[in-house]
Every structure is written in structure tokens, then in C-alpha cells.
Amino acid sequence: DGSDHGWGGNYFLFGGGLEGRRILGNYPEGFAESDPTNIGRGRILPTKSWDALWYGVSRWYGVDDDTDMDHVLPNNQIFGCDLLSEWDLYKTGNEKISGCGGSMISFDLSVNLNQPRYLTGKEQKNACSEAIQ
Numbered sequence: 001d002g003s004d005h006g007w008g009g010n011y012f013l014f015g016g017g018l019e020g021r022r023i024l025g026n027y028p029e030g031f032a033e034s035d036p037t038n039i040g041r042g043r044i045l046p047t048k049s050w051d052a053l054w055y056g057v058s059r060w061y062g063v064d065d066d067t068d069m070d071h072v073l074p075n076n077q078i079f080g081c082d083l084l085s086e087w088d089l090y091k092t093g094n095e096k097i098s099g100c101g102g103s104m105i106s107f108d109l110s111v112n113l114n115q116p117r118y119l120t121g122k123e124q125k126n127a128c129s130e131a132i133q
Contacts, residue, residue, distance in 0.1 A: 081128075
């Protein structure tokens with residue numbers, strides 16, 4: 001199936017302006033075959049990508065334009081709204097993730113899949129768009 005490493009893992013940020021002493025991401029609910037983070041042979045899929053972390057860092061460094069962000073992080077569109085904003089990482093950060101703003105609403109949504117897995121970023125945004133129409 002190709003390379004399944006390199007897009008997610010454990011990362012540490014150090015600095016005085018960080019909103020620190022936290023772990024961002026989710027620990028697997030279990031290690032059973034039915035857990036969507038279990039991709040087999042003892043491999044657990046991370047819940048936050050490398051792009052998720054660097055999205056917030058890049059915004060903090062001043063990458064404000066979406067076209068520029070696509071150049072800095074070409075895969076950021078894959079992860080939908082599952083990115084870390086400046087606000088998630090820094091004490092003085094902004095709460096902006098492009099395409100994920102607006103009023104917050106709660107709703108129940110059921111999606112039928114042929115196997116346990118997480119939705120892609122594009123599927124997440126499409127589901128949200130459909131739900132609020």
C-alpha cells in the first residue's frame with residue numbers, strides 16, 4: 001500500500017508564547033480491529049497530521065493568504081477543519097481556519113461507510129455543508 005509514515009506522529013513545541021502544558025490530538029479508543037485508528041499489523045493512525053501543527057505555526061509566522069498556505073503546506077486542504085489554528089497553539093493567536101468559520105451549531109449526522117474509517121477533510125466539509133442547508 002505504499003508508505004504510511006511521515007504525515008503524523010508526536011511533536012513538541014517549545015517557547016514562551018505557547019498555550020502550553022497540553023496534548024492536542026486523541027488517544028485511540030481501543031486497539032480492536034473495529035477502531036478506525038487501527039490500520040492493521042499493530043499500526044495506529046495518528047489523529048493529527050504534521051500539516052495540522054504547521055498550519056497554526058505558519059499562520060503565526062504571517063502566512064495569511066490561502067494561496068500562500070497551499071504553497072507552504074500543499075496537503076492542508078486534505079484535512080478539512082481538523083487543523084490547529086494559531087488560537088490552538090499560542091496565547092495571542094487568532095481563531096481563524098480558512099473555510100471553517102461562522103456560527104457554531106450542533107447536530108447529529110449519520111454516515112454509512114463500508115468499513116470503519118475517518119472521513120477525509122473533503123468529506124467532512126461536504127457533510128457539514130449538506131447538514132446546514
